[in-house]
Amino acid sequence: MDRRGSLWPEVVKDGFGRKGGVGALGTRDVGREGGAHHTMHSHGHRKHALNCHRMKSALFSVLCEIKGKTAMSIRHQEEDPPDAQLLRLDNMLLAEGVSRPEKRGRGAAAGATATPGGCPNDNSIEHSDYRAKLSQIRQIYHSELEKYEQACREFTTHVTNLLREQSRVRPVSSREMEHMVGIIHSKFSAIQRQLKQSTCEAVMTLRSRLLDARRKRRNFSKQATEVLNEYFYSHLSNPYPSEETKEELAKKGGITVSQVSNWFGNKRIRYKKNTGKFQEEATMYTGKTSTATMARGPGGQASCQSTPSPGDKAMTLLNCKLSGGLGSCGPFPLTSGGDMVLTLRTLAFLQPPPGGVCLQPLANSSWQRATTPQPTSSPAGDSGSFNSDVSN
DNA sequence: GCACATGATTGCAA
DNA sequence: TTGCAATCATGTGC
Numbered sequence: 001m002d003r004r005g006s007l008w009p010e011v012v013k014d015g016f017g018r019k020g021g022v023g024a025l026g027t028r029d030v031g032r033e034g035g036a037h038h039t040m041h042s043h044g045h046r047k048h049a050l051n052c053h054r055m056k057s058a059l060f061s062v063l064c065e066i067k068g069k070t071a072m073s074i075r076h077q078e079e080d081p082p083d084a085q086l087l088r089l090d091n092m093l094l095a096e097g098v099s100r101p102e103k104r105g106r107g108a109a110a111g112a113t114a115t116p117g118g119c120p121n122d123n124s125i126e127h128s129d130y131r132a133k134l135s136q137i138r139q140i141y142h143s144e145l146e147k148y149e150q151a152c153r154e155f156t157t158h159v160t161n162l163l164r165e166q167s168r169v170r171p172v173s174s175r176e177m178e179h180m181v182g183i184i185h186s187k188f189s190a191i192q193r194q195l196k197q198s199t200c201e202a203v204m205t206l207r208s209r210l211l212d213a214r215r216k217r218r219n220f221s222k223q224a225t226e227v228l229n230e231y232f233y234s235h236l237s238n239p240y241p242s243e244e245t246k247e248e249l250a251k252k253g254g255i256t257v258s259q260v261s262n263w264f265g266n267k268r269i270r271y272k273k274n275t276g277k278f279q280e281e282a283t284m285y286t287g288k289t290s291t292a293t294m295a296r297g298p299g300g301q302a303s304c305q306s307t308p309s310p311g312d313k314a315m316t317l318l319n320c321k322l323s324g325g326l327g328s329c330g331p332f333p334l335t336s337g338g339d340m341v342l343t344l345r346t347l348a349f350l351q352p353p354p355g356g357v358c359l360q361p362l363a364n365s366s367w368q369r370a371t372t373p374q375p376t377s378s379p380a381g382d383s384g385s386f387n388s389d390v391s392n
Numbered sequence: 393g394c395a396c397a398t399g400a401t402t403g404c405a406a
Numbered sequence: 407t408t409g410c411a412a413t414c415a416t417g418t419g420c
Contacts (some may be wrong), residue, residue: 215398215417240409261398261408267409270398 051168061172086189089196096203098138134203141199145192152188156181220263224253228263232271233285238367239268268367 053059093099159180163172220228227249232239241249246260253260271278 116396219398219417259399265409265411266399269412272410 021329060169060171076215076264083193086196087201089193093141093196093203096200097134098141098199098203135256136203144195148188148195152184156184166195181310220253220259224255226262227253228267229281229285230263234281234305236282240367252306269373272367272386305359
């Protein structure tokens with residue numbers, strides 16, 4: 001990263017090595033002043049000799065004349081157009097949260113969550129990785145920027161001092177000084193631009209690796225799947241968890257709320273498409289929950305949302321019966337005490353109320369035929385349309 | 393390598 | 407905004 005080493009001589013050359021006697025004389029003199037080849041004594045002696053030289057005034061006027069000519073070229077170099085690329089880089093670094101100083105906690109996360117396709121609730125490993133690496137990039141960027149700025153300040157002071165020194169033997173206008181400072185700044189800003197560009201590239205690479213790989217997925221843990229399935233099958237008549245429930249499920253499963261939403265979206269549609277395929281799973285989970293309910297006893301559930309509604313169980317049971325034939329229950333284990341209770345509850349539930357009102361929870365299960373209406377007589381083996389049969 | 397499972401994304405409609 | 411449906415892309419078991 002030794003850009004300073006290559007830049008400094010370049011600027012010096014650009015500033016002092018210009019064609020013409022003035023620059024040549026000045027450079028040589030100043031160069032020696034800054035160097036260690038000559039003693040201060042001999043240096044002062046030369047200066048004195050120069051100032052007392054009888055030709056000094058004549059030489060000075062010649063220098064002024066030449067200066068007048070070179071000033072024109074200076075004028076031509078002024079007023080660079082604003083750098084659009086630098087602006088873009090600045091904007092991007094600002095947007096990525098690199099330009100502004102690092103904030104702790106939420107501030108640091110903001111950069112990551114503002115990304116397209118990023119999930120606001122996503123605390124995945126990838127995102128924490130991203131934030132950590134972005135933080136590293138930010139630190140490097142700021143330390144390098146600080147270094148360059150300091151170097152720029154030092155060098156500007158250095159050159160200004162040299163020019164002041166030179167102004168004793170040659171005409172150095174304040175305009176020329178400003179011009180020289182401008183050159184230095186432009187050189188340093190070129191370096192800064194390079195730094196910004198590299199930083200942008202690093203951020204883009206990081207993003208493409210960790211954030212934009214949106215389709216990267218990992219299967220949920222067994223626990224997460226179980227939590228979700230338990231809820232789904234125990235609320236089969238209305239598998240639409242509320243926001244609070246989603247949060248609860250997310251917490252239980254160690255996943256995000258949006259992942260819970262995705263999962264339920266996928267599950268509903270896949271269950272609806274192929275109910276038969278999910279029979280075993282349904283049986284397993286409803287069996288589980290009913291056993292759990294039995295073990296806990298009535299009222300054992302803290303949340304009524306987690307308690308399987310009779311309608312759900314009835315539906316699962318009927319699903320089972322219809323797919324396996326009314327005489328047998330296929331894989332559904334009717335031998336356990338819990339399932340006996342379940343059957344009784346189901347039968348009790350299926351009793352039409354005195355007012356003759358339709359079975360409410362089962363009516364809710366119309367989600368399965370909400371958008372793709374199922375025919376009243378379903379094909380053999382497809383028990384997905386039984387709800388309409390029952391509720392009718 | 394293939395088929396299937398599954399989480400994520402996208403476009404659309406209500 | 408939410409959910410559905412289709413689709414994509416990756417994981418997994420064989």
